[in-house]
Amino acid sequence: MNKLTKTLILALFITGCATTTSSSSSEASLNANGLDEGIVSYVVDGDTVVLQIDGSEETVRLIGIDTPESRPGNQPVQCFGQQASDFLTAYLPEGTIVQFARDVEARDRYDRLLLYLYKDGEFVNEVLVREGYANARSYAPNTSLQDTLDDALDSAKASDRGLWAVCESSEQPL
Numbered sequence: 001m002n003k004l005t006k007t008l009i010l011a012l013f014i015t016g017c018a019t020t021t022s023s024s025s026s027e028a029s030l031n032a033n034g035l036d037e038g039i040v041s042y043v044v045d046g047d048t049v050v051l052q053i054d055g056s057e058e059t060v061r062l063i064g065i066d067t068p069e070s071r072p073g074n075q076p077v078q079c080f081g082q083q084a085s086d087f088l089t090a091y092l093p094e095g096t097i098v099q100f101a102r103d104v105e106a107r108d109r110y111d112r113l114l115l116y117l118y119k120d121g122e123f124v125n126e127v128l129v130r131e132g133y134a135n136a137r138s139y140a141p142n143t144s145l146q147d148t149l150d151d152a153l154d155s156a157k158a159s160d161r162g163l164w165a166v167c168e169s170s171e172q173p174l
Helices: 003-017 081-091 124-130 146-158
Strands: 036-045 048-053 056-062 097-101 113-119
Touching: 036 056, 036 081, 048 113, 056 124, 081 124, 113 124, 124 146
Parallel strands: 056 113
Antiparallel strands: 036 048, 036 097, 048 056, 097 113
16 A cells, blocks of 8 residues: 555545534535545645635645745744745645645634645645655644654655755754
C-alpha cells in the first residue's frame, strides 16, 4: 500500500470519527472518496485559505504545518513567507475544487476551520512541507497525519528545498 493510499484511508477514518462544532462544514457534501468538498475562494497566506463550503465562506487553517509569515502584522514578514503564499495561490487558484478531512478539533482559537486539504488526490499540507514552503508543526490533539508531515519535512531538509536552502534557522517558522 503506497503512502497516498494510506493517507486517504486515514483521512476517511478521521472524517468518519472526528467531532465538529461547525454546522456548515458538517453538512458539506461528500465526494466519491467519502471526503467533504469545497471550492477555493482565495488564499490568505501560505497556510490559510478561504473555502466555499455549502454556500458559506469558511476561513481554513491547514493542520500540522506552519509557513513563514507573509503579511505584516503582529509578526514581521519572514524569510520565504511571500514565496509560500505565492506557491499556495498558484497551486490553489480561485475556483479550485478541493477535498478535505477534519481531525479531532474542528476550529482553532481564531475560529478558523482546521482541515487537511486534498487536490486531485494529492495531500496539500504535505506538498507544502515536502517542497520546502512549510515546516511540519504538531498542534495536539490534531496529529493524526503528523508522521506523514514529519517525513515530508525530513525530505525537504535533506534536499535543501525551499526555505531550508535560503533562510537562516532564526528566520524559519518554529
